[in-house]
Amino acid sequence: MRKVAVIGIGQIEIKEHWDKSLKELAGEAIFAAVQDAGISKINGIFIGNMMSGSANKQQHLGAYIADWVGAKNIEAMRLESACSSGAAAFRAAVMAVASGELETVIAVGVEKMTDSPTAEMTASLATAADADWEIDVGISFVALNALVMQRYMFEYGWKHEDFAAFSINAHSNAIHNPYARFHSLLTNEKYLHSPMICEPINLMDSSPMGDGAAAAVLVPFEEHSGNQVYIVGSAAATDSIAVHDRQNPIWLHAAELSSKQAYSQAGISPEEIDVFEYHDAFTIMAALSLEACGFAEPGKAPKLALDEEINLKGNIPVACLGGLKARGHPVGATGMYQIVEVIQQLRGTAGENQIEKAKIGMAQSIGGSGSNIITHILRND
Amino acid sequence: MRKVAVIGIGQIEIKEHWDKSLKELAGEAIFAAVQDAGISKINGIFIGNMMSGSANKQQHLGAYIADWVGAKNIEAMRLESACSSGAAAFRAAVMAVASGELETVIAVGVEKMTDSPTAEMTASLATAADADWEIDVGISFVALNALVMQRYMFEYGWKHEDFAAFSINAHSNAIHNPYARFHSLLTNEKYLHSPMICEPINLMDSSPMGDGAAAAVLVPFEEHSGNQVYIVGSAAATDSIAVHDRQNPIWLHAAELSSKQAYSQAGISPEEIDVFEYHDAFTIMAALSLEACGFAEPGKAPKLALDEEINLKGNIPVACLGGLKARGHPVGATGMYQIVEVIQQLRGTAGENQIEKAKIGMAQSIGGSGSNIITHILRND
Numbered sequence: 013m014r015k016v017a018v019i020g021i022g023q024i025e026i027k028e029h030w031d032k033s034l035k036e037l038a039g040e041a042i043f044a045a046v047q048d049a050g051i052s053k054i055n056g057i058f059i060g061n062m063m064s065g066s067a068n069k070q071q072h073l074g075a076y077i078a079d080w081v082g083a084k085n086i087e088a089m090r091l092e093s094a095c096s097s098g099a100a101a102f103r104a105a106v107m108a109v110a111s112g113e114l115e116t117v118i119a120v121g122v123e124k125m126t127d128s129p130t131a132e133m134t135a136s137l138a139t140a141a142d143a144d145w146e147i148d149v150g151i152s153f154v155a156l157n158a159l160v161m162q163r164y165m166f167e168y169g170w171k172h173e174d175f176a177a178f179s180i181n182a183h184s185n186a187i188h189n190p191y192a193r194f195h196s197l198l199t200n201e202k203y204l205h206s207p208m209i210c211e212p213i214n215l216m217d218s219s220p221m222g223d224g225a226a227a228a229v230l231v232p233f234e235e236h237s238g239n240q241v242y243i244v245g246s247a248a249a250t251d252s253i254a255v256h257d258r259q260n261p262i263w264l265h266a267a268e269l270s271s272k273q274a275y276s277q278a279g280i281s282p283e284e285i286d287v288f289e290y291h292d293a294f295t296i297m298a299a300l301s302l303e304a305c306g307f308a309e310p311g312k313a314p315k316l317a318l319d320e321e322i323n324l325k326g327n328i329p330v331a332c333l334g335g336l337k338a339r340g341h342p343v344g345a346t347g348m349y350q351i352v353e354v355i356q357q358l359r360g361t362a363g364e365n366q367i368e369k370a371k372i373g374m375a376q377s378i379g380g381s382g383s384n385i386i387t388h389i390l391r392n393d
Numbered sequence: 394m395r396k397v398a399v400i401g402i403g404q405i406e407i408k409e410h411w412d413k414s415l416k417e418l419a420g421e422a423i424f425a426a427v428q429d430a431g432i433s434k435i436n437g438i439f440i441g442n443m444m445s446g447s448a449n450k451q452q453h454l455g456a457y458i459a460d461w462v463g464a465k466n467i468e469a470m471r472l473e474s475a476c477s478s479g480a481a482a483f484r485a486a487v488m489a490v491a492s493g494e495l496e497t498v499i500a501v502g503v504e505k506m507t508d509s510p511t512a513e514m515t516a517s518l519a520t521a522a523d524a525d526w527e528i529d530v531g532i533s534f535v536a537l538n539a540l541v542m543q544r545y546m547f548e549y550g551w552k553h554e555d556f557a558a559f560s561i562n563a564h565s566n567a568i569h570n571p572y573a574r575f576h577s578l579l580t581n582e583k584y585l586h587s588p589m590i591c592e593p594i595n596l597m598d599s600s601p602m603g604d605g606a607a608a609a610v611l612v613p614f615e616e617h618s619g620n621q622v623y624i625v626g627s628a629a630a631t632d633s634i635a636v637h638d639r640q641n642p643i644w645l646h647a648a649e650l651s652s653k654q655a656y657s658q659a660g661i662s663p664e665e666i667d668v669f670e671y672h673d674a675f676t677i678m679a680a681l682s683l684e685a686c687g688f689a690e691p692g693k694a695p696k697l698a699l700d701e702e703i704n705l706k707g708n709i710p711v712a713c714l715g716g717l718k719a720r721g722h723p724v725g726a727t728g729m730y731q732i733v734e735v736i737q738q739l740r741g742t743a744g745e746n747q748i749e750k751a752k753i754g755m756a757q758s759i760g761g762s763g764s765n766i767i768t769h770i771l772r773n774d
Contacts, residue, residue: 013493033525064520065446069528071520072475075634075764085650087629088765089481090473094453100470104485111492112394113627139445139452144414147450246494248468253456269466383456384469 016109017242018390020049020229021352026193026340028126029223034068035080038122041225041348042081045118049229056114057081057088060101060121061344063136067128077120087114094140095293097121098226098347099248099377099386105230106246106388120227121348133221137343140380142254154218154294156255156381158210161296164262165212168311172212175295176203177317179216179337182292185324186334188364191349193222193340217295219335224342226349241358245274245374245389253383266385267304267376274374274387275306282306285389286370287357288328289350291378292335301376302328305387329367332357347377351388358392397490398623399771401430401610402733407574407721409507410604415449416461419503422606422729423462426499430610437495438462438469441482441502442725444517448509458501468495475521476674478502479607479728480629480758480767486611487627487769501608502729514602518724521761523635535599535675537636537762539591542677545643546593549692553593556676557584558698560597560718563673566705567715569745572730574603574721598676600716605723607730622739626655626755626770634764645678647766648685648757655755655768656687663687666770667751668738669709670731672759673716682757683709686768710748713738728758732769739773 022044029037038059046054057078065071074088091100098121105119125133138147141156151159165171176198183198198216206216233242249269255261275281282305290305292298299313307328308316321327333339333353336346354373356362362370376387403425410418419440427435438459446452455469472481479502486500506514519528522537532540546552557579564579579597587597614623630650636642656662663686671686673679680694688709689697702708714720714734717727735754737743743751757768 062452063446065444065517068524069516069520070524071443071473072522072634072761072765074474074481075631075761076523078631079633079635079638079764084633085630085647088474088631089485089629092452092471092473093455093469100455104470104488107485107488107492107494110494111488113488113491135450136446139450141453142457143449143451248470249466250456250459250469252460252465253453254460257460266466380453380456383460384453 013110014112015233015242016106016230017233017240018228018355019231019240020045021355022048023191023226023349023352024224025191026222026224026342030126034064034070034122034124035077037124037223037225038077038120039081041227042118042120045227045229051116051229054083054116054118055086056108056117057083057086058101058105058117058119059090060098060347061090061123062092062094062097063343066132066136068124093384094379095343096347096377096379096384096386097344102348102351102388103246103248103386106243109230109232115231117230118227119230119348120225121345122225123342123344124223125221125342126223145254154213155210157294157296158213160255160261161212164296167262170314173204174314174318175217176200178292178295178298179203181323182331182335182337185332185365186338189333189339192334192338193220194338213294219293219337219341222340222342224340224345226345226352228348228351241355241390241392243388244278244391247273247277248386251383253380255381262300264300264304264382264385266382267301270385270387271305271376274389278389280372284372285328285374287332287354287367287373288330289354289375290330291376292331292337293341297378324365324367332362332365332367350375350377354390358390394491395493396614396623397487397611398614398621399609399736400612400621401426402736403429404572404607404730404733405605406572407603407605407723411507415445415451415503415505416458418505418604418606419458419501420462422608423499423501426608426610432497432610435464435497435499436467437489437498438464438467439482439486439498439500440471441479441728442471442504443473443475443478444724447513447517449505474765475760476724477728477758477760477765477767478725483729483732483769484627484629484767487624490611490613496612498611499608500611500729501606502726503606504723504725505604506602506723507604526635535594536591538675538677539594541636541642542593545677548643551695554585555695555699556598557581559673559676559679560584562704563712563716563718566713566746567719570714570720573715573719574601575719594675600674600718600722603721603723605721605726607726607733609729609732622736622771622773624769625659625772628654629767632764634761636762643681645681645685645763645766647763648682651766651768652686652757655770659770661753665753666709666755668713668735668748668754669711670735670756671711672757673712673718674722678759686757705746705748713743713746713748731756731758735771739771
């Protein structure tokens with residue numbers, strides 16, 4: 013198996029791109045990554061996208077996007093694993109290069125959500141949950157997360173206000189990220205008075221939708237080729253799609269499995285991770301991720317946040333460029349934004365948000381309510 | 394790069410499965426493949442599916458199906474490239490095993506189409522074409538194929554009746570396939586009097602929808618392990634998604650590219666192919682495939698069919714168990730039916746339809762109107 017390096021990254025600002033189509037969004041991220049890599053030829057595109065079939069009436073994004081970026085005739089296909097679709101595309105790209113099947117590959121995540129009415133978006137997002145046993149009985153995706161959060165608070169005695177620190181950190185980190193959806197500081201006060209969506213989840217516990225795309229160029233790793241980020245861990249695991257089918261609904265078993273496998277591949281322990289882009293779609297998911305990946309004991313993640321250990325200068329900096337909460341969560345694109353941001357840190361190009369001496373970074377993407385979790389560890393030394 | 398073998402296959406009958414859900418269909422094919430392989434453990438599932446988001450209000454099939462088949466916690470994701478989604482899943486599974494990332498992998502194609510009203514199905518199928526420049530201006534997927542067929546007839550002087558031989562061969566071959574949708578012989582007479590759908594495509598030029606699933610178990614190839622089918626060619630290529638953007642709309646450039654690459658990987662020429670499962674969604678696609686893959690000169694494929702060279706005893710047997718036309722075309726599942734049927738031939742278990750001394754087989758799946766074409770060559774000797 014060949015080692016795989018990432019030699020180019022690209023991303024676009026997450027916002028409501030009313031003036032651009034799905035392929036234009038993907039194209040801009042791809043062109044930026046190709047330019048960054050300084051290459052002139054690619055031979056594969058793996059596209060992460062969740063809902064273009066419903067939101068844009070366009071599937072078959074492989075041919076659609078390859079054609080648009082002027083790479084007609086190369087191999088291209090779409091990967092879908094709900095909210096972790098972007099990470100699935102990256103994982104497929106890793107396997108394509110590692111296997112020797114392809115040499116220079118683009119992984120791109122793209123989602124265009126603002127073309128659709130909100131009710132339709134809610135229905136599309138709900139296809140990430142179990143249609144038979146969750147959605148058909150009337151629950152929505154945010155309601156599933158609310159149930160999990162409610163249970164977590166009951167089991168461990170945390171109050172809603174204790175989760176503010178996750179979102180405050182995310183908003184603070186997004187300020188200097190030009191690609192982020194939000195550039196506004198969040199205060200405890202604002203968090204507490206933000207509108208309730210589904211108790212106990214309020215608006216400031218939740219990540220915003222948006223249109224976005226992020227891409228990376230993957231090639232075989234070459235020794236002694238200079239400042240090159242390479243992949244040392246790549247793993248995916250699933251859990252039951254329905255939350256009620258899990259033995260412990262407040263434990264992300266798939267995050268534990270895929271992170272442990274990635275640590276083992278990388279030959280490291282969690283303490284060696286310098287930067288962690290986690291999947292904070294809701295504050296409860298931020299907490300559960302930290303616990304499942306070994307950064308906090310079960311039930312202790314809010315303390316980590318309250319102690320400012322997740323901040324840029326903390327022990328385990330997370331959401332360093334805003335996370336899902338403030339950078340934004342264009343569903344199928346998010347997994348690739350996480351990869352791109354980890355690479356910014358490992359290259360030392362994260363500007364005001366740079367983690368000092370960052371050498372090892374981890375990106376973890378969650379599909380559904382914890383049912384398909386993909387973890388990558390990257391390194392630059 | 395490791396060589397990859399297929400040690401198990403499974404499929405279910407294609408029909409209107411009103412009593413079974415999407416996951417049950419996929420599960421039956423997976424269980425059959427696992428039983429056939431005689432294994433007890435898998436560590437990855439790659440799922441080909443085109444339209445579960447709209448037809449079944451369920452995406453995220455990785456977690457959904459892994460959970461259902463009792464393989465919770467393993468890696469699982471969905472591949473989509475419109476009508477070639479099944480082949481994309483197989484290709485991803487090949488790369489997963491070849492790269493050394495996974496050891497025992499399921500590739501499954503599944504589609505459940507009968508739950509949706511026909512109009513909705515037509516709209517879903519149309520997401521395989523270019524939403525902006527084809528579908529939005531009012532053309533349907535069958536109409537696109539009709540334009541291509543019209544042009545082909547004009548350029549080469551063939552009449553509609555000359556295409557009957559493709560469908561007659563397919564129906565004749567499906568008679569003994571218990572998994573096929575149709576078990577009725579087609580006569581020239583019936584073909585000529587079948588209802589027109591979109592001139593010149595009539596009902597008997599067209600493959601039927603249906604519910605179906607087919608699966609295979611992939612593992613690293615081991616020398617001297619007996620009757621083991623292995624993969625000698627695996628390649629994919631795209632073309633412009635819109636037909637009007639192609640230099641030559643009656644030439645499947647992506648089929649030429651991916652088949653040539655697969656021949657080269659396998660170290661063979663087209664003459665050495667003993668059995669060819671092609672993507673005869675419409676008779677015009679059957680003709681174009683034979684030409685692009687080197688079995689007929691441009692414009693000469695109908696002659697091959699009229700001369701009975703595509704029949705079971707001909708030079709290049711195609712649709713040997715019914716093809717898309719008569720075995721049926723449950724869109725995202727079709728690519729895996731083709732793989733499974735090639736393997737039946739290479740194992741010598743195709744019953745009444747067995748091609749004598751079949752050693753090398755090719756399966757080719759077409760996404761959209763020729764815009765994402767995936768070719769596999771398998772061997773058993």
